[in-house]
Amino acid sequence: MSLTHTEKLLAIMARLRHPQEGCPWDLKQDFYSLIPYTIEEAYEVADAIERNDLDDLCAELGDLLLQVVFHARLAEERGLFDFEQVAAAIGAKLVRRHPHVFADASYDSDEQRQQAWEEAKAEERKAKNKPEGNDSVLDGVAKTLPALVQCEKIQNRAASHGFDWPETAPVFDKVLEELDEVKEAWQSGDQGHIQEEVGDLLLISVNLARHLKVNPEIALKEATKKFSRRFHYIERQVQSSDRELRDCKLEELDSLWHEAKLKTKRSS
Incomplete structure (x- = not known):
């Protein structure tokens, strides 16, 4: 055989x-x-x-x-x-x-299905017989994941156990609050404090993405691609005039950036 x-x-x-x-x-x-x-x-x-x-x-x-x-x-x-x-x-x-596929379970929404998925994972973690008092709903999220992915997974895990805003509107307010705190930290000149507050801003931005049902990792990748396309346009325009980027004033580069945005919108 x-x-x-x-x-x-x-x-x-x-x-x-x-x-x-x-x-x-x-x-x-x-x-x-x-x-x-x-x-x-x-x-x-x-x-x-x-x-x-x-x-x-x-x-x-x-x-x-x-x-x-x-x-x-x-x-x-x-x-x-x-x-x-x-x-x-x-x-x-x-x-x-997947008891809704292989057994008799049924769910009325994606939210119920996700909740059941998280509960099943929680039961699996309990079955690993961790020492008493050392278990956490956040256990099992790999520390080597990219920061955005890890952040989203941890927030999803916490949300599945009730630690989350029930509505999206307050998350917008929290983003603005964290942005103000970044500005205050910047004004203080304390680099360690600035890093901490920027981290808080990024974390709440991931939370907002979750509430808007947007994958933050994919969203950032796409935004970076868009930035690269527009920057490449600026480079080509500057090179066509036999100059280097450093030879141009910021106002000119900013004008080319807006030009690139318009051309991108037209092409899409």
């Missing part, structure tokens, strides 16, 4: 990790050394999606799968778990967290 592609991949990984016949580089790796590669591959998957390059997406998903297979192989060698157990665990989790 011929092997499936999954079985072939697992066999290739086992060969690469063979103590005598394997690859020296692969044999040197451990869970920690693979962290940057795992993160990089996840970002490259996201990049392929954002570029709408679906052929590249297939390849990048393969690279990400390799990281899963590599970690599973390392665990198998230590007698911890194997790839089959990884697949079984995520399959069981998906069934457990």
Whole structure:
């Protein structure tokens, strides 16, 4: 009987990790050394999606799968778990967290569905038998996540347990309040205090994005892309006059910026 592609991949990984016949580089790796590669591959998957390059997406998903297979192989060698157990665990989790699909549960709204999802995750955390008094509803949010993603996840976790504004309007007021505090800190000249208040402003901005049902990470990425497009326009206009950006006055650059905004709106 011929092997499936999954079985072939697992066999290739086992060969690469063979103590005598394997690859020296692969044999040197451990869970920690693979962290940057795992993160990089996840970002490259996201990049392929954002570029709408679906052929590249297939390849990048393969690279990400390799990281899963590599970690599973390392665990198998230590007698911890194997790839089959990884697949079984995520399959069981998906069934457990979707009782409206695999059982008789029903929800009237996305909010109810999200609440049930968070409750299921909370039960899973309790099942891990943490020492008494050390458990928190915020446990399990990875500290290595990008700051915006981590902030949103923590706020969602707190909100699912009732710690949230019931309406959106007060969040706007809080944003303005935090902005005033940033200005006061800036006037004080205390750099540490300025950093603290800017952090508070960013945090409440993420909270506002949540209430407006906007993903803050995606929103910032798109805003950065828009900034880059407009800045590139300024660069091209300045270069066409055989000058450097530093040769131009701010007023001229600002005028070109507004010109770029108009052209962007027309093209869109």
